[in-house]
Amino acid sequence: MDGGARLVTSIEAVETGLDGFGYIASRQIATAVFLAQRLNKPILVEGPAGVGKTELAKAAAQWLGLPLIRMQCYEGLDESKALYEWKYGKQLLYTQILKDKLAPMLGESEGLEGALAKLHGVGDIFYSEQFLEPRPLLKALQQPQGAVLLVDEVDKADQEFEAFLLEVLSDFQVSIPELGTIVAPVPPLTILTSNNLRDLGDALKRRCLHLHIGFPEPKLEARILATRAPEAAEGLRRQLVAFVQALRGLELKKLPSVSETIDWARVLVLLHARELDTQIVRDTLNVLLKYEVDIAAVEPQILAMVDKAKSDALTPNYGVAM
Amino acid sequence: MSDVLLDFVRAARGTGIRISPAESIDAVQAMHALGWEDRAALRDGLGLVLAKTAEEKAKLAECFDLFFARSDMKRPEAPEPEPEQDPSVSDQQPMAGAAGEPQGVGGSVLGEMLRAGDLAELAARMERAAEESGVRNISVFTQVNLYARRMLEQMGLRELDREIARGGPAAAKLRQGRDWLRGEARALVERNLQLFARGETEKYREEMLRRARLSSLDRRDVERMRVLVRAMARRLAARYARPRKHARRGMLDARRTLRRNMPWGGIPFRTIWKTRKIEKPRLMVLCDVSGSVAAVAQFLLLFLWSLHEALSGLRAFAFSNRCIEVTEILARLPIEQAGAEIMVQVGFGSSAYGASLEDFDRLAMRELNHQTTVLILGDARGNRTEARADLLRDIADRSKQVIWLNPEHPMAWGTGDSDMPRYRPYCKLATHCATLDQLERVIEDLLRASA
Numbered sequence: 001m002d003g004g005a006r007l008v009t010s011i012e013a014v015e016t017g018l019d020g021f022g023y024i025a026s027r028q029i030a031t032a033v034f035l036a037q038r039l040n041k042p043i044l045v046e047g048p049a050g051v052g053k054t055e056l057a058k059a060a061a062q063w064l065g066l067p068l069i070r071m072q073c074y075e076g077l078d079e080s081k082a083l084y085e086w087k088y089g090k091q092l093l094y095t096q097i098l099k100d101k102l103a104p105m106l107g108e109s110e111g112l113e114g115a116l117a118k119l120h121g122v123g124d125i126f127y128s129e130q131f132l133e134p135r136p137l138l139k140a141l142q143q144p145q146g147a148v149l150l151v152d153e154v155d156k157a158d159q160e161f162e163a164f165l166l167e168v169l170s171d172f173q174v175s176i177p178e179l180g181t182i183v184a185p186v187p188p189l190t191i192l193t194s195n196n197l198r199d200l201g202d203a204l205k206r207r208c209l210h211l212h213i214g215f216p217e218p219k220l221e222a223r224i225l226a227t228r229a230p231e232a233a234e235g236l237r238r239q240l241v242a243f244v245q246a247l248r249g250l251e252l253k254k255l256p257s258v259s260e261t262i263d264w265a266r267v268l269v270l271l272h273a274r275e276l277d278t279q280i281v282r283d284t285l286n287v288l289l290k291y292e293v294d295i296a297a298v299e300p301q302i303l304a305m306v307d308k309a310k311s312d313a314l315t316p317n318y319g320v321a322m
Numbered sequence: 323m324s325d326v327l328l329d330f331v332r333a334a335r336g337t338g339i340r341i342s343p344a345e346s347i348d349a350v351q352a353m354h355a356l357g358w359e360d361r362a363a364l365r366d367g368l369g370l371v372l373a374k375t376a377e378e379k380a381k382l383a384e385c386f387d388l389f390f391a392r393s394d395m396k397r398p399e400a401p402e403p404e405p406e407q408d409p410s411v412s413d414q415q416p417m418a419g420a421a422g423e424p425q426g427v428g429g430s431v432l433g434e435m436l437r438a439g440d441l442a443e444l445a446a447r448m449e450r451a452a453e454e455s456g457v458r459n460i461s462v463f464t465q466v467n468l469y470a471r472r473m474l475e476q477m478g479l480r481e482l483d484r485e486i487a488r489g490g491p492a493a494a495k496l497r498q499g500r501d502w503l504r505g506e507a508r509a510l511v512e513r514n515l516q517l518f519a520r521g522e523t524e525k526y527r528e529e530m531l532r533r534a535r536l537s538s539l540d541r542r543d544v545e546r547m548r549v550l551v552r553a554m555a556r557r558l559a560a561r562y563a564r565p566r567k568h569a570r571r572g573m574l575d576a577r578r579t580l581r582r583n584m585p586w587g588g589i590p591f592r593t594i595w596k597t598r599k600i601e602k603p604r605l606m607v608l609c610d611v612s613g614s615v616a617a618v619a620q621f622l623l624l625f626l627w628s629l630h631e632a633l634s635g636l637r638a639f640a641f642s643n644r645c646i647e648v649t650e651i652l653a654r655l656p657i658e659q660a661g662a663e664i665m666v667q668v669g670f671g672s673s674a675y676g677a678s679l680e681d682f683d684r685l686a687m688r689e690l691n692h693q694t695t696v697l698i699l700g701d702a703r704g705n706r707t708e709a710r711a712d713l714l715r716d717i718a719d720r721s722k723q724v725i726w727l728n729p730e731h732p733m734a735w736g737t738g739d740s741d742m743p744r745y746r747p748y749c750k751l752a753t754h755c756a757t758l759d760q761l762e763r764v765i766e767d768l769l770r771a772s773a
Contacts, residue, residue: 011360027363028366028369031356031363031366031367031370032366032370034355034356035356038352039348039351041348043370088591088593089591089592092589092590092591199556202340202374206342206344206374209371210370210371210373210374210379211370212375212376214376
């Protein structure tokens with residue numbers, strides 16, 4: 001762990017560290033990163049889309065000064081795309097080019113068996129590291145300083161892949177039949193994210209620290225907004241947060257998450273809004289809500305909600321605690 | 323300290339969280355990393371290591387608070403008395419007795435402490451007594467008094483009683499103190515009961531429910547049942563929705579590789595591997611909601627709804643004296659309303675299987691193909707209407723298989739107005755299905771066979 005990676009001393013250090021790179025971590029998130037470093041365990045992050053699961057990995061990589069290696073999962077992803085592959089094309093090309101060199105070499109030898117014996121010596125050259133195409137997982141294990149490995153949307157991968165991932169994550173080593181076992185000099189800080197598309201296997205969950213990131217508290221969201229969209233006036237930010245928080249209390253198909261709040265704040269800044277009003281909310285509601293039904297459900301309530309958000313914004317709940 | 327943690331793990335298991343030994347080792351490591359002082363951090367940390375869903379996290383946090391609420395008083399001095407706990411217990415009694423002697427009361431240890439108002443020490447003693455009397459093994463609430471009594475005796479209640487009986491100026495105050503002690507002891511035992519015994523009873527109830535007949539369920543169990551059914555449907559669906567394309571890595575598809583590499587003169591720059599396609603079976607479910615199976619129908623509908631939630635491409639039909647498609651209702655409404663809505667539309671009538679099959683013939687016969695599995699849930703009691711077994715034969719011919727789940731025992735098939743024997747020849751599987759366990763087994767087999 002002492003490699004090049006910064007040694008994490010306390011939960012507070014994580015909090016301030018991530019804060020420095022624009023990621024406002026809740027106490028749980030900071031604890032998770034701290035424990036992951038200490039126990040050398042991957043973190044499995046679950047939660048609705050847009051609450052900053054992927055962002056966490058990015059911020060952690062920046063803060064720790066490590067390369068971020070990202071692996072996006074999808075159905076049909078397999079070892080050859082995740083771990084390594086032989087550069088078949090290069091191998092073929094080289095054999096073609098080297099054909100001329102091989103011919104005289106083999107020609108000198110006596111008979112078929114002699115030629116074969118010589119070929120045996122040559123064969124291994126084509127299965128050396130030069131012909132190995134490392135994919136994200138292997139790349140993360142090979143980093144001399146360690147790395148932040150982000151396995152994004154692991155729930156989209158197949159069950160078989162999940163089992164395979166398990167093997168890699170438990171020991172941070174892989175074996176390549178032609179080369180032997182590759183052990184990570186420094187275990188990477190691994191972050192897996194899941195949108196709960198399907199239930200992940202118990203075995204995988206057991207190997208990981210399980211972090212659930214939900215929608216943030218008003219105070220936290222206000223802080224996030226302050227870092228991510230500082231160009232918005234503070235009064236506007238408070239109202240924004242109050243409005244979005246109220247929106248999450250409604251029965252909607254898809255609730256707006258933090259990323260939508262940030263987008264909305266930026267949109268409102270572009271439109272030179274100083275505070276919320278019914279007209280502007282109606283015009284920009286499609287930034288927050290992604291379904292026609294949701295917009296239709298909220299539209300008649302906008303007037304009341306804007307008023308409520310304005311009065312809520314004055315309570316200390318939405319204050320920016322700095 | 324790790325003993326305390328192991329007790330906590332046991333308590334957490336009681337709330338229904340599954341914790342493996344490996345995870346409890348992780349928990350110990352996490353505790354060492356986080357330290358014992360920062361309660362909130364420890365709770366977060368244990369939540370990260372032990373709980374694997376958001377619900378489990380909430381449960382664990384609740385359990386954590388309950389568990390550590392009791393050690394609040396003793397915590398600051400906890401590490402110190404534990405190693406020397408045993409000698410101190412045996413030493414203290416004569417010592418305290420000697421200390422009491424000069425006052426001329428011959429007071430008990432407990433009396434002494436009560437008089438001195440040493441709450442911290444009392445609480446610490448009570449904890450110790452609780453440990454020694456094995457209060458953590460409590461399993462039913464009737465044991466509360468027993469354990470409370472045992473604990474107090476361990477603490478020296480008998481001597482206190484004697485002192486009170488002897489009377490004296492402080493007797494009234496001591497009596498008060500004794501009552502207070504009793505109350506505290508009971509509260510402690512009850513907390514333990516809540517912590518350690520909850521899992522047992524819960525587990526027992528669930529097990530019973532899974533085996534209980536669907537037709538004879540209590541109203542108050544419905545909510546619990548709903549949770550069970552949903553969990554089951556989700557489990558089944560997870561297995562069912564497995565990917566349909568399997569790559570067989572290592573098997574080169576020579577034909578396609580050659581074709582793909584024509585531009586390079588047949589030199590295989592781009593390799594193509596063989597894949598295996600697994601066809602996704604399609605499911606059509608017909609559910610009887612007539613009066614004769616009304617009690618069961620509620621759960622069948624619930625099951626149907628949960629399955630629908632988890633599976634795409636499921637088509638659902640409900641029938642009594644006629645048959646309608648309810649796929650859309652299931653999709654549109656939450657379960658309570660969907661069930662009621664279906665019941666309003668077709669429910670409670672006397673069933674006519676022939677007519678319903680005719681309706682189905684019109685509604686969906688054309689869409690049956692060799693991938694479709696038709697699942698019928700019903701008792702096959704058609705009230706002496708025409709059975710139209712020929713329609714079922716058509717369905718069986720056109721589809722992959724017909725499966726009939728009957729809430730009646732096979733002994734009753736064919737008695738009275740049951741048309742089961744007539745339908746049976748066309749079913750690949752006709753089976754008795756009256757409990758949740760049976761339902762799960764049947765559906766599981768079905769999905770495995772067709773996967």
